[in-house]
Amino acid sequence: xxxxxxxxxHWHGTPTPRSRxxxxxxxxxxxxxxxxxxxxxxxxxxxxxxxxxxxxIYLIVNLAQTQPxxxxxxxxxxxEDRFFQFFVGMFFLYLLTSVFxxxxxxxxxxxxxALQIYLSKPLRPWDYLLGKASAVAATLGFVxxxxxxxxxxxxxxxDRGTTYVRAHPLLPFxxxxxxxLITITLTILSLTVSSLTKSSRTAGVALxxxxxxxxxxxGMLGILFGGSLPSVLSPLANLQQxxxxxxxxxxxxxxxxxVSLAALLLMLAICVRVLWKRVRPVxxxx
Numbered sequence: 001x002x003x004x005x006x007x008x009x010h011w012h013g014t015p016t017p018r019s020r021x022x023x024x025x026x027x028x029x030x031x032x033x034x035x036x037x038x039x040x041x042x043x044x045x046x047x048x049x050x051x052x053x054x055x056x057i058y059l060i061v062n063l064a065q066t067q068p069x070x071x072x073x074x075x076x077x078x079x080e081d082r083f084f085q086f087f088v089g090m091f092f093l094y095l096l097t098s099v100f101x102x103x104x105x106x107x108x109x110x111x112x113x114a115l116q117i118y119l120s121k122p123l124r125p126w127d128y129l130l131g132k133a134s135a136v137a138a139t140l141g142f143v144x145x146x147x148x149x150x151x152x153x154x155x156x157x158x159d160r161g162t163t164y165v166r167a168h169p170l171l172p173f174x175x176x177x178x179x180x181l182i183t184i185t186l187t188i189l190s191l192t193v194s195s196l197t198k199s200s201r202t203a204g205v206a207l208x209x210x211x212x213x214x215x216x217x218x219g220m221l222g223i224l225f226g227g228s229l230p231s232v233l234s235p236l237a238n239l240q241q242x243x244x245x246x247x248x249x250x251x252x253x254x255x256x257x258x259v260s261l262a263a264l265l266l267m268l269a270i271c272v273r274v275l276w277k278r279v280r281p282v283x284x285x286x
Contacts, residue, residue, distance in 0.1 A: 025131025050147035102190030104200025145179030228253035
């Protein structure tokens with residue numbers, strides 16, 4: 001009977017470049033989500049408002065000659081103001097998407113002690129965090145950036161000339177920037193909450209309650225002390241202020257949008273610091 005040599009064999013392969021070591025972690029985060037039918041169904045639900053708005057755009061363009069007042073009847077006419085309302089109205093769906101996509105990514109690894117396995121490889125903590133963030137951001141980008149950008153392209157495609165594009169030259173950039181702002185904010189916050197617990201359900205509930213509590217605190221302080229300065233305590237209010245700046249609207253609160261964005265940036269910086277602290281201590285040096 002043959003006896004096989006079970007001694008250690010050196011690996012002679014080529015290591016993955018450091019710039020791409022986060023990609024397997026991102027794929028491992030997205031793969032299980034895409035294999036869940038419930039999550040695919042949820043993504044379809046997130047696209048339903050865009051499909052409805054697409055029908056409105058088609059009706060407005062094709063019935064503009066016979067009913068010129070159709071655009072002012074409340075239908076989605078693909079203007080800066082309508083896209084702003086679209087983003088604001090969809091925020092709750094964005095929040096739930098971040099819960100489904102990001103609440104369990106780090107929490108499950110902490111529950112199964114998988115962080116030690118990840119970081120015992122030639123993998124830096126930033127590679128791990130970037131991989132997890134890429135998985136959440138890719139999912140959120142599919143529901144934040146893709147639908148309104150598709151509506152813009154639909155409206156531009158239905159136009160017989162370039163009148164619409166010349167009338168709104170900066171609109172696609174505003175859509176991409178607005179969607180990216182929401183995506184980055186929800187990605188960092190969802191991963192931060194996920195890193196603070198070992199239960200994905202606890203992380204999801206905590207993320208929703210954080211937004212509810214911050215909005216309630218903003219409203220309560222606004223009533224007690226007056227003014228709109230407490231709005232900087234609410235991530236939702238800060239995001240709305242940023243969207244107002246991007247889409248050329250008047251601010252919703254008596255606070256400069258730049259101040260709101262600075263407050264949002266400070267909050268995200270604190271979250272990144274917390275993430276680093278929660279991952280860094282388990283790094284294994286090899």
